[in-house]
Amino acid sequence: MLIRKAPDLTYADVTPRSVYLNRRKFLQAMGIVGATALAGNGLFELASPSQTAFAATKLTGLAKSPFSTTEKQNTFEDVTHYNNFYEFGTDKGDPAKNSKNFNTSSWSVSIEGEVKKPRKFTMDEILKIAPLEERIYRHRCVEAWSIVVPWIGFSFCNLIKLVEPTPKAEFVAFQSYFDPQQMPQARYAGIDFPYVEGLRMDEAMNPLALLCVGMYGETLPNQDGAPVRMVLPWKYGFKSIKSLVKIKFQQKMPPTTWNRLAPNEYGFYSNVNPNVDHPRWTQSKERRLGEIFKRPTLMFNGYGEQVASLYNGMDLKKNY
């Protein structure tokens, strides 16, 4: 008999705070998959589950980041119970309510298009791309509210370097997971799914662009885009796509969800800009959650030093 070496610690193994599927739910899930699965893989899985929960797992050994703000962080409760994730409903409290059973096990992110090394990354592989950092960023929603969140992840450029984009790669297209079975509320959202977003290559290469796997010392809660998302603090929140499954490098500017719905309201760039108002919300001010009165919004959400040069010579009133 072969004696196996102790396997490397995986993403799924790190001190799970809660087990994702209990036995009963697991059986139900298997029932949906069908009898064949139950007889084959299902029983095997039951005997020795290969995946455990990604939800609420502690992440340790985080490096500090010079990009972090010292501003007061919002509470975990606020950030997890007031946000937009239209796949799970359009009310700010809906994502927390409706994403509880969102199954993010056996997740993978596929890298496609203009790259020398197209491939799929499992979550374990993603966690090994670069050392995890805690980055405390300001996050400004296009609806004029804002939060300060201690995200966990690493600069997205680390992943880009691994897959070696070809010279034709001028844009990066992102796609969210979408499953109408798990996201029944999505049909009322009024936008097309799967959710898609995009960046220009130089924006994606900017070290501020974070590939995010956690927040508040833990893996991402389902409602905040588990298990992996983008965080782009100088852009309006909707650019920071959640629950990523596909990243495609391409020559053409990719379509983006909100721009497709209302091009006069949401541009491709959607940089935080207090001087260019959204037709409905003033963008010169914002309400930080936890505060009553509004505070002035900063150009590029205060990250001009890092990103302003990306837009040199561009008319940001036209390229909103």
Add this chain to the structure above:
Amino acid sequence: MRRILTSKWTKVVVFLLCLIPFFGLVDRALHNRLGANPVEFLQHATGDWILRFLVFTLAITPLRRLLNLPDLIRFRRMLGLFAFFYACLHFLTYLGPDQSFDLSAMWKDVAKRPFITVGFLGFVLLIPLALTSTTGWIRRLGGKRWQMLHRAIYISAIAGVVHYYWLVKSDVRKPLFYGALVAILLLWRLGSWISRRRSQAPVRVAAPGVSVSG
């Protein structure tokens, strides 16, 4: 039914019922249960109640006729005034937390953003209605003129729905729901106005050659 409707106590009960949403919000505020964005919570809650009370107010006349309960009229003024009450609260959450009580900033905002413009219009139109809601003012203006003035509530209700519709990003179910209610109530009025005009119009002589009886 008539006895219930005309009882003094019913009015008191309805009055207290109309205050439940207000005290519900006060209770939430005192117990820190207004969520992560309390200002927005209050804005949405008071906004919802304005539209509901406008719908209740507009429903009185059709219900009086359809249910043959003319005494329902006793509640119309109160319901309308509660719409105005919640509109005042709604406006205060805008003038205060959103505009920091800066009137010049508010005017700029009202002029600039269509959804605010139309919401503000809906609110302003309610002011003369609230002021002239007393029996004294009905007498002073005369029934006909008073009624003309108070038809402004139609515009106010439409403005409220448009304000809501323009606020939401993509999920328009709730604004459309209120829109449908307001539309039904206004179309009913249009229908009854047309049928009244028809019945008042002189009976036309059938055109020659057209025989109704066949």
